[in-house]
Amino acid sequence: MAGATEPRGDAAPTAAAESRPIVELVGAVKRYGEVTAIAGVDLRIRPRELFTLLGPSGSGKTTILRAIAGLVDLTEGELYIDGRNMADVPTFERNIGMVFQSLALFPHMTVFDNIAFPLRMRRRPRSEIARRVQDALDVVRLPDIGRRRIHELSGGQQQRVALARALVYDPKLLLLDEPLGALDKRLREEMQLELVRLHGEIDVTIVNVTHDQVEALMLSDRIGVMEEGRLVQVGTPEEIYRRPATRFVAEFVGRANLVDGVGTADGSLLRVVSPSGVAVVVSELPAGPGAAHTAAIRAELITLRRPDERRWPHGLEGTVSLRVFEGESVYYEVSVQGLERPLRVASRRRDLAVGEPVVVEWDPEEVAVVATDGR
Amino acid sequence: MRDRTSRAPDVGWGWRLLDVVIAVRRRLGADRLEPYRPYLMLAPALALVTLLAGGIVYLVYLSFHSFDTFLFRQGPWSFEQYRRLVEPPSGDFNLQTLQRTLVISLLVTVGAVALGLPVAYFIVRTRSRAARILTLVLLLVPFLMGEVVRAFGWALVLGSNGLVAWVASWVGADSGGILGTPLAVWIGMMQVSIPLATLLILPALTRIDPDLERAAATMGAPPVRVWRHVVTPLARPGIAGAAAVVFLLSVAEYDMPAILGLGRLPFVANVIRSIYTLQNNLYLGSAFSLVLMAISTLFVVVLVAVGGIRNLRGGSDG
Numbered sequence: 144m145a146g147a148t149e150p151r152g153d154a155a156p157t158a159a160a161e162s163r164p165i166v167e168l169v170g171a172v173k174r175y176g177e178v179t180a181i182a183g184v185d186l187r188i189r190p191r192e193l194f195t196l197l198g199p200s201g202s203g204k205t206t207i208l209r210a211i212a213g214l215v216d217l218t219e220g221e222l223y224i225d226g227r228n229m230a231d232v233p234t235f236e237r238n239i240g241m242v243f244q245s246l247a248l249f250p251h252m253t254v255f256d257n258i259a260f261p262l263r264m265r266r267r268p269r270s271e272i273a274r275r276v277q278d279a280l281d282v283v284r285l286p287d288i289g290r291r292r293i294h295e296l297s298g299g300q301q302q303r304v305a306l307a308r309a310l311v312y313d314p315k316l317l318l319l320d321e322p323l324g325a326l327d328k329r330l331r332e333e334m335q336l337e338l339v340r341l342h343g344e345i346d347v348t349i350v351n352v353t354h355d356q357v358e359a360l361m362l363s364d365r366i367g368v369m370e371e372g373r374l375v376q377v378g379t380p381e382e383i384y385r386r387p388a389t390r391f392v393a394e395f396v397g398r399a400n401l402v403d404g405v406g407t408a409d410g411s412l413l414r415v416v417s418p419s420g421v422a423v424v425v426s427e428l429p430a431g432p433g434a435a436h437t438a439a440i441r442a443e444l445i446t447l448r449r450p451d452e453r454r455w456p457h458g459l460e461g462t463v464s465l466r467v468f469e470g471e472s473v474y475y476e477v478s479v480q481g482l483e484r485p486l487r488v489a490s491r492r493r494d495l496a497v498g499e500p501v502v503v504e505w506d507p508e509e510v511a512v513v514a515t516d517g518r
Numbered sequence: 519m520r521d522r523t524s525r526a527p528d529v530g531w532g533w534r535l536l537d538v539v540i541a542v543r544r545r546l547g548a549d550r551l552e553p554y555r556p557y558l559m560l561a562p563a564l565a566l567v568t569l570l571a572g573g574i575v576y577l578v579y580l581s582f583h584s585f586d587t588f589l590f591r592q593g594p595w596s597f598e599q600y601r602r603l604v605e606p607p608s609g610d611f612n613l614q615t616l617q618r619t620l621v622i623s624l625l626v627t628v629g630a631v632a633l634g635l636p637v638a639y640f641i642v643r644t645r646s647r648a649a650r651i652l653t654l655v656l657l658l659v660p661f662l663m664g665e666v667v668r669a670f671g672w673a674l675v676l677g678s679n680g681l682v683a684w685v686a687s688w689v690g691a692d693s694g695g696i697l698g699t700p701l702a703v704w705i706g707m708m709q710v711s712i713p714l715a716t717l718l719i720l721p722a723l724t725r726i727d728p729d730l731e732r733a734a735a736t737m738g739a740p741p742v743r744v745w746r747h748v749v750t751p752l753a754r755p756g757i758a759g760a761a762a763v764v765f766l767l768s769v770a771e772y773d774m775p776a777i778l779g780l781g782r783l784p785f786v787a788n789v790i791r792s793i794y795t796l797q798n799n800l801y802l803g804s805a806f807s808l809v810l811m812a813i814s815t816l817f818v819v820v821l822v823a824v825g826g827i828r829n830l831r832g833g834s835d836g
Binding site: 238240241244312 | 727
């Protein structure tokens with residue numbers, strides 16, 4: 144029974160935040176008629192962190208972001224920013240920077256006027272506006288484009304202008320509503336690095352929304368995973384990746400192979416055994432032997448061996464059914480007797496051909512196990 | 519063989535019919551006309567415009583001729599009609615009429631756009647489908663009845679025994695209604711002008727991304743400033759278009775001044791009518807029509823230049 148009930152990543156946010164949260168949601172609910180967009184969310188975002196709300200479309204992440212901005216009124220629950228209840232504070236008084244998915248740059252203004260807009264709304268003097276707009280353009284590394292119009296810019300330049308406009312008035316809080324979604328892959332990666340760099344240079348808390356789990360893992364100090372209006376897990380990227388709290392998180396983050404079954408203990412050997420008899424050796428069973436569990440084996444943590452190279456008695460035997468060269472690694476699919484879907488494997492090994500018998504091995508410590516109450 | 523039986527017979531017939539159509543077109547050589555098709559489709563509109571242009575040319579021709587009202591005979595080329603328009607005995611009256619027409623039309627235009635813009639905005643931004651449809655239907659109601667019927671309806675409301683006089687007597691102001699005042703004419707004209715302006719502004723507002731307004735709010739713009747700096751400038755082409763149409767229709771207004779103005783406040787159209795029918799003077803009437811047309815055209819040109827031309831060009835300029 145060793146290590147059967149070690150506590151896992153908690154679904155509720157950890158109350159042990161050292162400092163006062165800059166954003167706090169308490170029992171937040173938003174309903175549109177019959178539809179519930181967010182169903183009771185408690186969330187604390189710490190000052191200066193880059194927090195990502197991660198989830199599929201329709202999971203409520205954008206609604207949370209818009210509630211923080213005041214663009215959406217909560218049906219129930221409270222929102223505090225910097226300790227102040229925001230119930231009666233309209234959007235334009237919240238002093239928040241926000242970059243929209245559509246970027247929402249004003250097409251009838253020049254780049255300069257776009258970035259100057261928030262300063263003009265604050266009635267800053269002309270000379271200060273000119274100086275700060277130039278500073279903001281320098282920060283996003285576009286010093287010479289102030290006179291241009293929005294439609295003359297490339298997609299990446301528009302991103303940077305939108306970012307500069309959201310940062311020019313030094314808001315404490317920057318909200319990003321999937322602004323990188325529309326970019327092509329290379330530009331997106333470049334902008335992600337840019338964000339990390341900016342976050343290091345500027346004293347700002349960033350709340351980012353995305354459905355791209357790679358982006359979330361790469362950028363974030365902490366991630367909150369959303370499922371159907373609920374925050375199912377909050378943690379560091381590593382916690383989310385290695386210790387998913389639910390089957391949904393395990394499936395959504397990373398490329399994992401899920402095996403549903405019942406936990407069994409044979410001495411110190413812990414296994415999740417599927418109804419068809421496939422046994423996955425794991426290092427722990429959170430709900431104890433006899434309970435339903437799901438084992439999640441990451442594609443990149445699997446080792447493939449030929450039958451004669453076998454080193455571990457508990458590996459699964461199968462046949463290579465697909466081989467795709469991906470550059471850094473080779474993607475294989477391995478059919479295993481008793482599993483509905485072939486196992487997905489990202490391997491350094493390039494010498495295995497389709498149809499070849501192989502043994503699939505893994506380190507039980509690296510397998511995430513989630514109690515699944517019979518699902 | 520199998521292919522043929524597996525195909526549903528009706529589908530086969532449909533295709534065969536198309537084959538026949540194509541074959542007939544080929545035989546007739548209709549394909550040769552293909553490059554000209556856009557122009558062919560324009561033909562009816564072109565015919566109409568040509569006809570109208572012909573009419574205007576005829577008006578110009580008439581207006582630059584002298585006319586002997588006694589002998590009823592056309593004289594030689596001259597500026598006589600335009601002179602008579604501004605010279606005694608009726609010059610002052612004509613100029614007054616022109617001024618009245620332009621001022622009231624301008625006030626109608628400003629009022630219709632100012633009141634139509636919020637209505638259009640409501641229709642575009644409301645979350646409730648029912649409210650949107652209801653508002654649109656209500657906007658169309660004034661167009662369902664004839665202008666004369668509407669004018670007499672307003673005459674009942676605004677007249678000495680009407681609603682306005684009744685309310686005024688309650689407040690203590692003893693007015694005999696407001697029929698025969700510029701206000702009555704203005705109100706009567708507003709009834710169609712507001713819905714018209716609303717419907718014309720609608721497409722321009724629909725094109726504005728609501729995120730722009732949200733973004734402006736996050737950057738510290740209260741609603742009034744969002745309107746001033748974001749909504750109105752982006753709706754400018756629509757506003758300019760609506761203003762032009764409402765103004766042109768107002769300038770040509772006939773029934774409202776005749777009925778609600780009790781004939782005391784004629785518009786240019788009313789005067790032209792009496793010149794045409796009472797004095798039987800096509801030549802003077804043509805001149806007055808052309809003067810009004812020239813002023814209206816100038817107004818529209820200025821509107822487009824100031825209001826929307828840059829945006830109408832789709833922002834392709836630098």
